Amino acid sequence: xxxxxxxxxxxxxxxxxxxxxxxxxxxxxxxxxxxxxxxxxxxxxxxxxxxxxxxxxxxxxxxxxxxxxxxxxxxxxxxxxxxxxxxxxxxxxxxxxxxxxxxxxxxxxxxxxxxxxxxxxxxxxxxxxxxxxxxxxxxxxxxxxxxxxxxxxxxxxxxxxxxxxxxxxxxxxxxxxxxxxxxxxxxxxxxxxxxxxxxxxxxxxxxxxxxxxxxxxxxxxxxxxxxxxxxxxxxxxxxxxxxxxxxxxxxxxxxxxxxxxxxxxxxxxxxxxxxxxxxxxxxxxxxxxxxxxxxxxxxxxxxxxxxxxxxxxxxxxxxxxxxxxxxxxxxxxxxxxxxxxxxxxxxxxxxxxxxxxxxxxxxxxxxxxxxxxxxxxxxxxxxxxxxxxxxxxxxxxxxxxxxxxxxxxxxxxxxxxxxxxxxxxxxxxxxxxxxxxxxxxxxxxxxxxxxxxxxxxxxxxxxxxxx
Numbered sequence: 001x002x003x004x005x006x007x008x009x010x011x012x013x014x015x016x017x018x019x020x021x022x023x024x025x026x027x028x029x030x031x032x033x034x035x036x037x038x039x040x041x042x043x044x045x046x047x048x049x050x051x052x053x054x055x056x057x058x059x060x061x062x063x064x065x066x067x068x069x070x071x072x073x074x075x076x077x078x079x080x081x082x083x084x085x086x087x088x089x090x091x092x093x094x095x096x097x098x099x100x101x102x103x104x105x106x107x108x109x110x111x112x113x114x115x116x117x118x119x120x121x122x123x124x125x126x127x128x129x130x131x132x133x134x135x136x137x138x139x140x141x142x143x144x145x146x147x148x149x150x151x152x153x154x155x156x157x158x159x160x161x162x163x164x165x166x167x168x169x170x171x172x173x174x175x176x177x178x179x180x181x182x183x184x185x186x187x188x189x190x191x192x193x194x195x196x197x198x199x200x201x202x203x204x205x206x207x208x209x210x211x212x213x214x215x216x217x218x219x220x221x222x223x224x225x226x227x228x229x230x231x232x233x234x235x236x237x238x239x240x241x242x243x244x245x246x247x248x249x250x251x252x253x254x255x256x257x258x259x260x261x262x263x264x265x266x267x268x269x270x271x272x273x274x275x276x277x278x279x280x281x282x283x284x285x286x287x288x289x290x291x292x293x294x295x296x297x298x299x300x301x302x303x304x305x306x307x308x309x310x311x312x313x314x315x316x317x318x319x320x321x322x323x324x325x326x327x328x329x330x331x332x333x334x335x336x337x338x339x340x341x342x343x344x345x346x347x348x349x350x351x352x353x354x355x356x357x358x359x360x361x362x363x364x365x366x367x368x369x370x371x372x373x374x375x376x377x378x379x380x381x382x383x384x385x386x387x388x389x390x391x392x393x394x395x396x397x398x399x400x401x402x403x404x405x406x407x408x409x410x411x412x413x414x415x416x417x418x419x420x421x422x423x424x425x426x427x428x429x430x431x432x433x434x435x436x437x438x439x440x441x442x443x444x445x446x447x448x449x450x451x452x453x454x455x456x457x458x459x460x461x462x463x464x465x466x467x
């Protein structure tokens with residue numbers, strides 16, 4: 001490299017390091033990630049090695065990628081947020097250096113960083129993430145490791161559809177090298193099952209550090225829901241309501257949403273994973289909003305169903321009350337020791353009784369037509385987080401409680417019920433003998449929703465030019 005280019009690269013990298021000082025200060029600490037690696041290692045069988053890959057980058061359009069989202073397991077164990085990385089965890093110390101972990105990262109490159117953003121590199125991974133043994137990704141190809149000497153090689157499903165490249169340190173090259181070194185032609189189910197058993201066990205219980213972030217992401221999601229309750233009106237579009245959520249999330253420092261927002265009015269609220277959010281007017285219908293922020297990797301998952309004109313009709317109120325009652329009954333069994341499957345059984349029981357009372361169904365089994373999903377899922381680094389669903393509730397698990405009723409047009413009932421879709425979803429922290437509703441800040445009772453709808457929102461005062 002010519003001298004002036006060397007000087008430029010040195011100055012640029014120095015600037016990059018300095019400019020990183022103006023960042024959030026409440027990320028998970030390197031001690032947290034180190035503790036998670038130690039916990040993972042404690043669950044590994046003797047003479048084993050675990051291999052964790054970063055997620056691949058994905059194309060948004062032509063030569064533009066989606067914003068990168070790290071493999072949650074890689075982030076959980078390392079704090080590393082960049083693509084093209086591999087983590088090795090060993091049950092026993094290895095080599096003369098007695099290392100128990102090795103991280104391979106993207107090499108620093110001043111030219112690429114000027115175009116696509118900062119890279120930690122080897123020194124950053126050591127100083128900021130707390131690793132001792134770190135190499136550039138291209139060094140994995142020549143790294144001296146004999147996978148055949150281990151009784152177990154533990155890894156999750158190997159990423160597919162990874163773009164081929166001649167770059168020696170991109171994910172394609174790393175995966176190719178790993179499969180060659182480990183002599184893998186097809187994935188071994190026992191390796192994947194063991195990896196998932198370990199990560200399910202770890203991630204289903206939230207640590208104190210994780211609870212801080214979970215409380216924040218749920219709280220700011222509640223603030224967003226409340227703001228829409230105050231701002232909404234029949235002339236508002238689904239997209240505008242979606243945008244209020246997004247603005248509030250980012251105002252409080254969230255990186256985005258933990259999943260594609262579901263903001264559906266009327267018939268759209270009866271589509272479980274509706275995602276178009278493009279109806280130009282909500283009109284005098286119910287608006288179902290399933291929207292949760294992602295804050296430093298941790299996702300909230302909150303759903304509220306509200307009347308656009310601020311007042312529930314009698315039919316809407318009747319369906320809403322059944323869903324509310326189902327949630328209340330499920331809350332009563334939210335405590336350590338309750339089988340997780342009991343949550344959905346209880347919700348289904350209450351919903352069936354309510355629908356029978358209204359004359360919408362006559363057989364309890366027909367409730368599945370209008371309540372087709374489960375009541376609960378784990379929540380954390382994934383919106384549908386890892387956990388052992390066939391087990392029982394434990395202290396410091398976080399699960400959603402989200403019963404719902406959806407009656408699309410042409411259903412086999414009086415048409416006065418058609419196009420009513422109601423879901424109420426809260427994020428519940430399990431305690432020893434009870435629970436904590438992390439999303440209690442956003443009202444659930446229909447009377448409280450109507451009262452909040454009478455208040456003015458900051459967004460009501462915003463005026464934009466006509467186009």
